[in-house]
Amino acid sequence: MSVLDLIGSTPVLQLNRMVSHRALRGRVFLKLEYLNPGHSKKDRVALEIIREARFDGSLALGQTVVELTSGNTGTGLAIVCGAFGHPFIAVMSRGNSMERARMMEALGATVELVDQAPDGTSGQVSGADLALVEIRVRQLVDKFDAFRADQFSLPGSVHAHEFYTGPELWAQCGGQVDAFVDFVGSAGSFTGVMRALRKVRSDVRGYVVEPAVAAVLSGAQARSTYHRIQGGGYAMTELPLLDRSLVDGYLAVDDDTVIRTTRLLARLEGVFGGFSTGANVAAALNLLEESDEPISIAALACDSGLKYMSTDLY
Ligand SMILES: Cc1ncc(COP(=O)(O)O)c(C=O)c1O
Incomplete structure (x- = not known):
């Protein structure tokens, strides 16, 4: 047994309180990647x-x-x-x-x-x-x-999520995932998880989450390259690992909403995540709000709030 055996197999939490708080119907599943040994996906x-x-x-x-x-x-x-x-x-x-x-x-x-x-x-x-x-x-x-170890171009960046995170997520959600939302840095987790989900259900929808000021992957002009969501949203119009055939839409989230959602997630659900975790949950809740049906949306809690104690997140 080594620490390497402890990477992966993270739990999934259903965010019932966040969903009820917004008076929404449907489900949001959050995979707690901060429970990996290095506290991130x-x-x-x-x-x-x-x-x-x-x-x-x-x-x-x-x-x-x-x-x-x-x-x-x-x-x-x-x-x-x-x-x-x-x-x-x-x-x-x-x-x-x-x-x-x-x-x-x-x-x-x-x-x-x-x-x-x-x-x-x-x-x-x-x-x-x-x-x-x-x-x-x-x-x-x-x-x-x-x-x-180039996380922006090596296939391992996608494989990690295609072979492990995605299949785990599908099984843990009982095969009931209609959509996956993901704040993108390298796009490794978006592409990897979506590939895994599409293998088992060809109509699972994929949504790329971006900072509102720099939603360039959606085709919008960057208003600024500065935002609070560390780990992604770098305003690069092309990403080698982003497989656009897996993208059904783009969701933009602003800093204030992200920070409010991250804090609420801690208070209501006991999930102490970082900014991008809040970005994913905010995007999932917005998607649920726009949806006519009570759908099931999955997302990742990318890292721990402990990594941001020197900021004003908490
Ligand atoms: C906290 C955090 N969130 C999101 C991302 C983006 O993930 P990906 O590179 O898989 O798109 C990263 C990447 O480093 C990250 O550190």
Whole structure:
């Protein structure tokens, strides 16, 4: 038994109180991914990427691993690389909350923090900030002849959710999922979970959740690249892992609604999630409100509220 055996098989909670609070009909199922060892869904991605790379030979025994992270993939990689014996360097924008950097270091990672773009705001990471992180990642990969655990393009990012999260979710919801809503960063979990759900039910609907100010995947112009929902919404119009054939619609959520929903989720349901968890639940409730039928909607609680204690979320 190792910590790797504890990744996945997370529980699902039906959010009856949130649904009743809005006087809605239907069901919202939330898969509590913060109960993974690194407190986010990205433990699964880290495990699958490293497992696949070791299997296909792109990652040699003891080789250094480098990745750009908003903290969650890095935490997962710190745990997984530690278990497999690979040194790991996490490269993160200073715009992300600092408890993430401290957690990665505690788990054995080396953390490189990259300054934000000149007009950057702490707690809000933009596409411009990420571009700066990307430059540093490339330098480190060259310097250490490292393996890049690229969550934005490697198939493991999708496979983790296609082979595990999605099938678990379907079984735990008793096969009663009409729609899946997901706030998108790399789109790994959206594409992976949707592929799994469509394999068992071809008409399950998929909705991409985006920040209202930067709903660019829906085709809207970005009004700003700054928002509070850490982990995604980077205003990139194309994402290599987003399979558009699985998208039935786009749902935009604004910061205030997200924060209000995240707090309410903690109070009413005992779910202590991060901003993107609140974004997913807010989008699910809005979708339920718009729906003529009392449908069942599934979503992920992507990470823990504990990762945001240095912010004003709680
Ligand atoms: C907290 C959080 N929510 C949502 C996402 C987006 O997930 P994905 O990359 O699977 O689209 C991430 C990605 O890092 C995240 O850390």
